[in-house]
Amino acid sequence: MEPSRERRYAEEVGVKLASLGMTPAYGKLLGWLLICDPPSQSLAQLSGSLGLSKGSVSTGMRVLDRLGLVRRVAAPGTRGHVYEVTPNALIELGSRAGEQYAAIRALMERGLALLDDEDSPRAERLRVSRDFYAFIEREVPKLLEQFRSEYLRREGKGDG
Amino acid sequence: MEPSRERRYAEEVGVKLASLGMTPAYGKLLGWLLICDPPSQSLAQLSGSLGLSKGSVSTGMRVLDRLGLVRRVAAPGTRGHVYEVTPNALIELGSRAGEQYAAIRALMERGLALLDDEDSPRAERLRVSRDFYAFIEREVPKLLEQFRSEYLRREGKGDG
DNA sequence: GCGTTCGTTTAGAATGTACTGAACGTTAGG
DNA sequence: CCTAACGTTCAGTACATTCTAAACGAACGC
Numbered sequence: 001m002e003p004s005r006e007r008r009y010a011e012e013v014g015v016k017l018a019s020l021g022m023t024p025a026y027g028k029l030l031g032w033l034l035i036c037d038p039p040s041q042s043l044a045q046l047s048g049s050l051g052l053s054k055g056s057v058s059t060g061m062r063v064l065d066r067l068g069l070v071r072r073v074a075a076p077g078t079r080g081h082v083y084e085v086t087p088n089a090l091i092e093l094g095s096r097a098g099e100q101y102a103a104i105r106a107l108m109e110r111g112l113a114l115l116d117d118e119d120s121p122r123a124e125r126l127r128v129s130r131d132f133y134a135f136i137e138r139e140v141p142k143l144l145e146q147f148r149s150e151y152l153r154r155e156g157k158g159d160g
Numbered sequence: 161m162e163p164s165r166e167r168r169y170a171e172e173v174g175v176k177l178a179s180l181g182m183t184p185a186y187g188k189l190l191g192w193l194l195i196c197d198p199p200s201q202s203l204a205q206l207s208g209s210l211g212l213s214k215g216s217v218s219t220g221m222r223v224l225d226r227l228g229l230v231r232r233v234a235a236p237g238t239r240g241h242v243y244e245v246t247p248n249a250l251i252e253l254g255s256r257a258g259e260q261y262a263a264i265r266a267l268m269e270r271g272l273a274l275l276d277d278e279d280s281p282r283a284e285r286l287r288v289s290r291d292f293y294a295f296i297e298r299e300v301p302k303l304l305e306q307f308r309s310e311y312l313r314r315e316g317k318g319d320g
Numbered sequence: 321g322c323g324t325t326c327g328t329t330t331a332g333a334a335t336g337t338a339c340t341g342a343a344c345g346t347t348a349g350g
Numbered sequence: 351c352c353t354a355a356c357g358t359t360c361a362g363t364a365c366a367t368t369c370t371a372a373a374c375g376a377a378c379g380c
Contacts, residue, residue, distance in 0.1 A: 009274055016267055020260065021179070023338060034286055035271050043357070053340045058358055080347095080356055090264065090289035094296060097257065100180065104250065107176055111195050114169055126194055128311075129250035135307050136254060143303070147295050151288075183368060203327065213370045218328055240326050240377095 006035055010050060025052055026060040030069060033085035040073065040084040068092045091147075098140045105133035166195055170210060185212055186220040190229060193245040200233065200244040228252045251307075258300045265293035 003011075013031025014024040022030075028050055033041070036049070047057045061083050064070035069089040075082040086092070108130035115123050163171075173191025174184040182190075188210055193201070196209070207217045221243050224230035229249040235242040246252070268290035275283050 005274060009271060012270075013267055016263060019181070021181075025339070031271075034289075035274055037282065039282060039285075044355095054357075055341075055359075056339055059339095062358090078355095085285055087285050087288060089285070090268070091292045094261070094264075094292065101254070103176060104254075107173060108250070110172075111169060111191075114165060114195055122197065122199060125199075125245055125247050125249070128247060129194075131311060132251045132254065132307060135311070136303070139303055139306075143296070143299055146299075147292060151291060151295070185369065204325095214327075215329075215371075216369060222328090 006032070007049070009035060022063075023060075025056050026063055028052070029057065029060045030064060030085065030089065033070065033083065034089075040075075040082040042075065042080060042082050046083065067096075095144055098137065101133050101136045101140065105130055105137055108133060166192070167209070169195055182223075183220075185216050186223055188212070189217065189220045190224060190245065190249065193230065193243065194249075200235075200242040202235065202240060202242050206243065227256075255304055258297065258304075261293050261296045261300065265290055265297055268293060 010028045010032035013034070014026075014028030017027025017030065018024040029046060029052075032046065032050055033039070041049070043054060043057050043061070046052070046061075047054050050057075052060075061070060061072070065072065068086060069092060070083055070085055072081045072083055108126050111126045112118050112123060112130065115126070117123065118127070170188045170191035173194070174186075174188030177187025177190065178184040189206060189212075192206065192210055193199070201209070203214060203217050203221070206212070206221075207214050210217075212220075221230060221232070225232065228246060229252060230243055230245055232241045232243055268286050271286045272278050272283060272290065275286070277283065278287070
């Protein structure tokens with residue numbers, strides 16, 4: 001049987017997120033939760049729809065949960081839970097990029113400390129890099145805040 | 161024999177860049193070129209200093225070259241070439257992040273197209289994400305330009 | 321024109337990663 | 351208490367990646 005368009009979309013998101021450090025299976029889960037109907041699904045549903053083992057779904061959801069991309073909610077009536085993507089999941093994801101920049105800046109500092117003379121021409125390559133990442137590190141949070149106030153606040157949206 | 165501080169630094173950079181999609185060996189090469197003395201080194205020197213095979217260094221330098229992080233220069237006198245890191249290597253690297261954002265935005269668009277009604281509440285999660293990445297995609301180039309004019313131009317630096 | 325040095329390419333080995341499947345708690349209803 | 355549904359954990363396997371080593375090509379000095 002041909003996989004559905006929705007299924008293939010989840011697959012694509014999985015591939016993309018894999019290239020960003022997540023595993024394909026976990027990215028697939030996130031992709032599916034972005035478009036699935038109903039938007040909240042149980043472990044069994046996810047496992048079935050995506051052809052993943054219960055184990056993969058279980059650990060996958062835990063990982064996504066700890067990253068703040070997904071959340072468990074108690075399912076009313078039936079026992080057990082149901083998972084759904086958080087409204088700002090991908091914003092959360094994008095915001096995290098800032099940490100990477102900080103790590104690189106730290107590496108540049110360490111490199112400079114290694115050279116005899118931080119002011120020598122030889123140290124130029126490291127100084128420029130450090131200053132660049134320091135700049136990014138400083139500006140990115142401002143950018144995020146700008147988006148929040150210009151967009152989210154204007155539209156009166158929250159993340160529950 | 162205990163590895164030198166420089167060698168260990170290269171190693172660290174390798175690990176970090178590996179977490180960003182590069183392979184450890186290639187990241188190691190870049191790390192070494194950031195701090196080594198002399199700053200331009202031959203394939204044989206790199207291979208020896210870092211304990212990598214000639215093959216790894218050869219392909220690694222080609223990859224780094226195509227990414228604009230490193231360049232070959234003809235060595236005067238002796239036959240053969242010599243490699244050095246470009247002054248703005250890590251800036252180049254950081255700037256490339258913008259492409260990732262564009263790819264994610266495209267994915268969000270595709271997701272929206274998959275839903276029956278793009279304006280439905282169900283589509284909210286995707287709309288917000290799309291708008292966020294579009295915002296970032298728009299703002300990041302401005303930020304890079306800002307850095308160039310405020311820092312590089314002020315200091316009168318170029319990348320040859 | 322040969323020998324030597326420099327660099328590239330590729331097959332293969334070693335290592336690491338992602339996912340499954342099955343065994344194991346846990347909770348709730350009958 | 352017993353059974354069944356639900357979820358978690360973990361050992362093992364299949365797969366992919368990374369690096370090496372060795373064969374190969376190209377350029378220069380003699």
